[in-house]
Structures are given as C-alpha cells and as structure tokens.
Amino acid sequence: ETLARHDSLYGDAEKVSGDRRHGSGVSWRQTVLLAFQSIGVVYGDLGTSPLYTYSGTFPGGIRHPDDILGVLSLILYTLILLPLLKYVFIVLYANDNGDGGTFALYSLISRYAKIRMIPNQQAEDASVSNYSIPEPSSQTRRAQWVKQRLESSKAARIALFTVTILGTSMVMGDGSLTPAISVLSAVSGIREKAPNLTQLQVVWISVAILFLLFSVQRFGTDKVGYSFAPIILVWFVLIAGIGAYNLAAHDATVLRALNPMYIVDYFRRNGKQAWLSLGGVVLCTTGTEAMFADLGHFNIKAIQLSFSFIIFPSVALCYMGQASYLHKFPQDVADTFYKSIPAAMFWPTFIVAILAAIIASQAMLSGAFAILSKALSLGCFPRVQVVHTSKKYAGQVYIPEINFLVGAASIVVTLAFQTTTNIGNAYGICVVMVFSITTHLMTVVMLLVWKKNIAFIAAFYVVFGATEMLYLTSILSKFAEGGYLPFCFSLVLMALMATWHYVHVCRYWYELDRIVPAAKLAALLGRPDVRRVPGVGLLYSELVQGVPPVFPRLVDKMPSVHAVFVFMSIKNLPIPRVAAAERFIFRRVGPAEHRMFRCVARYGYTDQIEAAKDFSDSLLDGLKLFVHEEAAFSCSQHTDDNDGDGALRAAQAAAAEEEKRTC
Known part of the structure; x- marks a missing residue:
C-alpha cells in the first residue's frame, strides 16, 4: 500500500540556498579569492603550453618567414575560439549546480530524460530542492522529440553513456600525460646553461619532480591552490613581460598576424604540411578542459575573471613575443621559449618554469579527481576512497588510488618517451577528443535542456565541431608516433568502467525480478x-x-x-x-x-x-x-x-x- 506522505521531502528550495556555493550568493570578495586560487589550480597547463607549442608545430624547421605569422594567427584564433568563446562563455554555463566535466553534462541530461540504465527513479526524486527543474514544455516540440528519442532508444542511451565514459577516460589520459610533457619541457631548459647534461639525466630529474608532485596531492586542492597561485601568477607576469620584451626588441610587425588572412596564406603555401602542423598548434589549448572539469572547485565568475583578464592576455603576449623572436632567429624553433629569454632573466624564469610545470600537472589532476568522484557516485567506477580535502568547497576531492595510478603512468611515460615531441604526439589526441565529446554533449544540452534557437545550436555545432574535427584528423596522423598511447589507456579505462556499470545494472535487475511477494x-x-x-x-x-x-x-x-x-x-x-x-x-x-x-x-x-x-x-x-x-x-x-x-x-x-x- 502507498500512504500519503508529509515528510521532509517537501521542503522548499530555499533550504539549500546556503549549499549552492556557485550561485548568486557568492560575494565579489569570495569570487576574487576563488579567481586567485583558480590561477594556481586550473591554468598551469595552459600557461606552460608556450614551452612546447612552436617546437611541436615546426618539427622540421621553418620553411618560410611568413609561416610564423600564419601559425601565430592560428594560435591566437584557436585560443579565442576554443578556450575563450566555447568554454569560458558557453560551456561553463552548462554546469550541474556548479559542477563541471563530462559526467556533469551527462547527469544534467539524465534529469531531463530518463536515460539511466538502472530503473531506480522515483517520483519523489524530482521534488528534491536541488533536483527541482522545470519540465520541458509541451510547446517545445523539439525538446520533447529529443527526450522521447533518448528514452525510447536503448542504442541512443548506450551511445550517450559510452561517449561520456570515453570523455572521462580521455581526461584521465590527459591527466597522466600533462605532468610528463610539462615537467620534461621545463627541465629540458637547463641544457641551455649545462650543455654537458644528457637527455637521460634530464629525464631522471623530471621523474624526481613528478614523484614530489604526486606526493603532495593528499594535502588537498585548497592548500595546494593557495601555495601555487602566487607562483603561477608570477609565471604569467614573467611570460607576458618576456613576450613584450621580444616584441619591442625584435620585430613588432608580427602583430599583423591578427589578420586571419595569414592563416589562408599559410594553408595555400604549405598544403598538407599546414594541415599536419595543426597537431602542434592545438597544443596551445592544453588544459582548457580543466576550466570546466575543475568548476566544482571554484565558480563560473571566478573562472571567467581569471581567464579573461590574466591568463588569455599573458599567453597571447607570450606567443606573439616568441613569433617576434623566431622572425629574427628561425633556426631556434626547437627551443623557442628558452632561447627567447633575456640572459639576465634565464635562471629566475627557469626556476619558475619548473614550478609552473608542476602546477600544470595539478590542473589536470584536480579535474581527474573531480570527474572520477562523479563516476563513482553514478555507479560507473569501482569503489575507491574519496577524500574531501576542504570543508568549504565540496568539489575539492582527492582519490589516493587514482593519484597512485596516474602518477605511476606519468613516470612510465616520461621514462619511455623521453622527449616532449614524442609525448606531444600522444597528448594532442586526448585534448581534441575531449573537446569533441564536450561539443556533442553540449549540443544535446542545448536541444533538451536550454531549448535554444535551432540556428544558434546549428552554428555552435558546425563552428566548433568542424574546427575540432580538423584538428583531430591532423593529430590522428601521428597515431603510430605515440598517439596510440592515450587510446590504449582510454580503452582499458573504458572497459573497466563499462564492465563495472554493466555488472551493477545486471545485479540490480536480478534482485528486482526476484523481490519477495x-x-x-x-x-x-x-x-x-x-x-x-x-x-x-x-x-x-x-x-x-x-x-x-x-x-x-x-x-x-x-x-x-x-x-x-x-x-x-x-x-x-x-x-x-x-x-x-x-x-x-x-x-x-x-x-x-x-x-x-x-x-x-x-x-x-x-x-x-x-x-x-x-x-x-x-x-x-x-x-x-x-x-x-x-x-x-x-x-x-x-x-x-x-x-x-x-x-x-x-x-x-x-x-x-x-x-x-x-x-
């Protein structure tokens, strides 16, 4: 028998107003403080991409002086299009009550359409104050059609779930490659002042730094963020200052690259080689997904504030300064960053670069921890210990087992590949695959949840989907040169998640079919x-x-x-x-x-x-x-x-x- 209930379930939504830390209740002081912290946790990867982007784009050297302008234009407009427009001003708003990442998108979709594999939905769940959302209007035929298709098609539900765990797996792959490439590229700069140092010795120094990085994770993002934020802020000031110096000292005419026609000329002049070089250009966006995945640690305004006013201007100025230097010294493209540093600033920059590389690794680790904690609670990953490292912000978590596995993978990758060029071939695939998956899930959110104008949705999908597909086809051409690594890693992780979830569902159905009359x-x-x-x-x-x-x-x-x-x-x-x-x-x-x-x-x-x-x-x-x-x-x-x-x-x-x- 079903009895009418008058219990705590029917509490109004105001009871959780204090719990929604990402809402309008956060003061500007807290937002600025979170923005400062986010610099130390989220942007290390984006900030260290100038260490290896140009060398990854021109592995065989610069053929024509104007190629520098074409690549600079590609880098600038890629930064504007993907991190700035797509993520900062669109994707961040698709958060799930303040939490981001691929699983947050999936759970957001699953609240508007019954797509979860386990039939444990109850009518009362929709009355939970954090769950309370307006049902899709009967007048919104497109949203209703999408909802019905998702609910009626088992293949569509499985495809959506598969795409979600693929995105999670790729973020995990990214989390293991980011420390390897960031730390190794930073440490490699020491050979400018110590040419007798062998590459193997550089590799072992990098391994020691990686070990220290993964050892401090247990202290939590809150403490790590406060300690790292001042350092990474100094890093952004340094790279912006070095960029401005190079522009003034070498060739300020590279600012012509703001004209996108240089991109067209670059492709006309180089053809297939220009297309292949996109695999290096896309490295300028590494760490972008961390802005969304780490949203649970901060909030939308904090991410927008820090990226728009500090990170983007600093990184853009750094790339322009490097292009100015390369216009005069194209032979130094293999080590552009360290070659372009003024002699008096080398050692301070080198030390901060190593610290920034450590912080770059922190960005993806934080995202990996946050995403996997969601996977755990949705029954998509074996049960492991999740440590909440902050009493103020529930999204700040640490998973010891994952920290160990990712740390071990990073060290193995560093020892096996030994150069940033080889690691970069694998790295780009993770980055672009996550971009593409987010675009597809965002399109479903726009159709089903936001119910946006179809022209806006089509423009979003065509512009970002086509751009990411172009980058993906380029980076896949390097599959045999190291690109196979993240695929293998992701397939193993996907198999683990899919098997666990499948058994979880089967066990539930077994018990459901045998309930006691x-x-x-x-x-x-x-x-x-x-x-x-x-x-x-x-x-x-x-x-x-x-x-x-x-x-x-x-x-x-x-x-x-x-x-x-x-x-x-x-x-x-x-x-x-x-x-x-x-x-x-x-x-x-x-x-x-x-x-x-x-x-x-x-x-x-x-x-x-x-x-x-x-x-x-x-x-x-x-x-x-x-x-x-x-x-x-x-x-x-x-x-x-x-x-x-x-x-x-x-x-x-x-x-x-x-x-x-x-x-």
Whole structure:
C-alpha cells in the first residue's frame, strides 16, 4: 500500500540556498579569492603550453618567414575560439549546480530524460530542492522529440553513456600525460646553461619532480591552490613581460598576424604540411578542459575573471613575443621559449618554469579527481576512497588510488618517451577528443535542456565541431608516433568502467525480478519459529522498492527478526547535493503490525556519506518523524470519517500507541 506522505521531502528550495556555493550568493570578495586560487589550480597547463607549442608545430624547421605569422594567427584564433568563446562563455554555463566535466553534462541530461540504465527513479526524486527543474514544455516540440528519442532508444542511451565514459577516460589520459610533457619541457631548459647534461639525466630529474608532485596531492586542492597561485601568477607576469620584451626588441610587425588572412596564406603555401602542423598548434589549448572539469572547485565568475583578464592576455603576449623572436632567429624553433629569454632573466624564469610545470600537472589532476568522484557516485567506477580535502568547497576531492595510478603512468611515460615531441604526439589526441565529446554533449544540452534557437545550436555545432574535427584528423596522423598511447589507456579505462556499470545494472535487475511477494513475507513472519527480538534491524540492498530476495534466506539461517526492521538503500541522484532534511524517504512494508519499513537514503554525486553513528542517528530521527506524521495523518483521516470528540480521542490514542510500539 502507498500512504500519503508529509515528510521532509517537501521542503522548499530555499533550504539549500546556503549549499549552492556557485550561485548568486557568492560575494565579489569570495569570487576574487576563488579567481586567485583558480590561477594556481586550473591554468598551469595552459600557461606552460608556450614551452612546447612552436617546437611541436615546426618539427622540421621553418620553411618560410611568413609561416610564423600564419601559425601565430592560428594560435591566437584557436585560443579565442576554443578556450575563450566555447568554454569560458558557453560551456561553463552548462554546469550541474556548479559542477563541471563530462559526467556533469551527462547527469544534467539524465534529469531531463530518463536515460539511466538502472530503473531506480522515483517520483519523489524530482521534488528534491536541488533536483527541482522545470519540465520541458509541451510547446517545445523539439525538446520533447529529443527526450522521447533518448528514452525510447536503448542504442541512443548506450551511445550517450559510452561517449561520456570515453570523455572521462580521455581526461584521465590527459591527466597522466600533462605532468610528463610539462615537467620534461621545463627541465629540458637547463641544457641551455649545462650543455654537458644528457637527455637521460634530464629525464631522471623530471621523474624526481613528478614523484614530489604526486606526493603532495593528499594535502588537498585548497592548500595546494593557495601555495601555487602566487607562483603561477608570477609565471604569467614573467611570460607576458618576456613576450613584450621580444616584441619591442625584435620585430613588432608580427602583430599583423591578427589578420586571419595569414592563416589562408599559410594553408595555400604549405598544403598538407599546414594541415599536419595543426597537431602542434592545438597544443596551445592544453588544459582548457580543466576550466570546466575543475568548476566544482571554484565558480563560473571566478573562472571567467581569471581567464579573461590574466591568463588569455599573458599567453597571447607570450606567443606573439616568441613569433617576434623566431622572425629574427628561425633556426631556434626547437627551443623557442628558452632561447627567447633575456640572459639576465634565464635562471629566475627557469626556476619558475619548473614550478609552473608542476602546477600544470595539478590542473589536470584536480579535474581527474573531480570527474572520477562523479563516476563513482553514478555507479560507473569501482569503489575507491574519496577524500574531501576542504570543508568549504565540496568539489575539492582527492582519490589516493587514482593519484597512485596516474602518477605511476606519468613516470612510465616520461621514462619511455623521453622527449616532449614524442609525448606531444600522444597528448594532442586526448585534448581534441575531449573537446569533441564536450561539443556533442553540449549540443544535446542545448536541444533538451536550454531549448535554444535551432540556428544558434546549428552554428555552435558546425563552428566548433568542424574546427575540432580538423584538428583531430591532423593529430590522428601521428597515431603510430605515440598517439596510440592515450587510446590504449582510454580503452582499458573504458572497459573497466563499462564492465563495472554493466555488472551493477545486471545485479540490480536480478534482485528486482526476484523481490519477495507480500503473501510470502506475511507467511515468513507468521512462522512459529521466527521470533521478534528487541532493537532495530537494517538490511542493505540496491533495490529502492520491495523486499530483497536475500531476506527469506537470512530468516531461514537465523530465525529471528528485529522488533523494527528497515530495508535500507543508498541511492545516488544525478545532482551534486541533497539537503540533509531531504536525505531519507520512508515507506511501510506490509501492514502496521509487521513494523517493517523501506528507507532510501539519497545522495548527490558530491555528497559524502556520514560516519556510521551520525548516519544511524539521522536515520532513526527520520523514522520517528515518519511514524509520527503517519500517525497524525491517520488521526486526521479518522476525524474526517467519524463525527464526535470520542472518535477523535480514540483515533489519537490509537495513533500514539502505534508510534510508541514502533519507536
């Protein structure tokens, strides 16, 4: 039987206003502080890309002086198009209550269309205040059509899930390659002042730095961000200053590259070689996905503020300065960054470059931790320990096992490839694949959730999709030269995630098909050998309805049942957080004399399950409240059906007795 409920589920949305740290309630002071922190966590990878972009674009040297202008123009407009326009001003707004990444997009879509593989959706879930969203209007035919197609097509649901875990796998691959290429490229600069140092010695120095980097992750993003932010800010000031110096000292006419016609001329002049060089150009965008993946650590305004006013101008000025230097010294393209540094500034820049490379690695590690914590809560990854490293910001997490695996992978990659050129061939594939996956998921969000004008959606998909496809085809040409590495890594991770999720779904369906009928439950409890013992019993199950098939087996082995028995389920909703007041929902199982209940504890994918004592206390408080309100409801129903004070007093006494027996 289904009883009407008047419990904490129906709390209004204002109860979570303090929990939504990414909303309009964040002050400008907090935003500026978060923007400062984000410099130390998010942008290290973008900031260190000038260390290797030009060498990756011109591996065989510069053929024509104007090729420098063509590549500079490509770099500038790629930075404007992808990080600035696409991510900072469009993609960041597709966050899931403040959290970003591919799984956040997937969970956002799954709230508007029932695409999850496990059939544990309940009508009450949509009443959770963080879950409360306007249903797609019946007048919005396109959104309804997309919704119906996704819900009715198993192939579409599987394809969407596959694309999501592919994006997650690629971010993980990116997280293992970023430390290798960033640290190795920074340390390689020492050979400018110590030419007798061998490449193998440079590699081992890089490995030592990587080991230190992964060792400090346990201290958390909050502490790491505060320590790294001043350093990376100094780095951006340095590269901007060096860029301005090179423009003034060598050839300021490279500013002509702001004219996109130089891109057209570059392709006309070089043909296929220009297309192949795009695999190097795209390295200027490395770390862009971290802005979205790390959004749970910060907020939209903080990311927009820091990128628009500090990161973009500094990086653009650095690339223009390098182009100015190369216009005069094209033979130095293999080591443009360190060759272009004024002699007096070499050692300070070298030291900060190494520190910035460490920070670059931090950006992708933070994103990898955040994304995998979402995958865990959605049943798409084996259970591992998730450590929440900040009491203020729930999105700041650390996963020890993943930290170890990614750290080991980075060290192995560094030892195996030994040069930034070889690592760059693998690196670009991860970057562009994640871009492309985000574009496709964003298109679904625009159709289904935002319900934007079809012309805007088409323009978004064509412009960004075509650009990313052009870069992807170029970088795939280097598959045999190291590009296979991220594919192999991602396929292994995808297989792990898909297998885990498949078994998770199969187990759920197995239990669902074998739930205990009401008649069998009554007969089981009515057996003379089954005793009711004092206390409250809990039986955990994945099911959110019915009696799990393991219960009769339990009673057969141990013929006793607690005086109050609760069938308990832990359920993860596709939202970041569930307010504590809305955590539990209860139902009776069978008639009142059974004193058996079904309880579902709901968590968002950034929520942390409480300690055992706190959890049990909250559960019992919720159960008492449910019984009390159920008794009050029964009392009011009895009053409606019977006239007179005597009937009312009798109903109240009966309700109080039932509450006393249960609690």
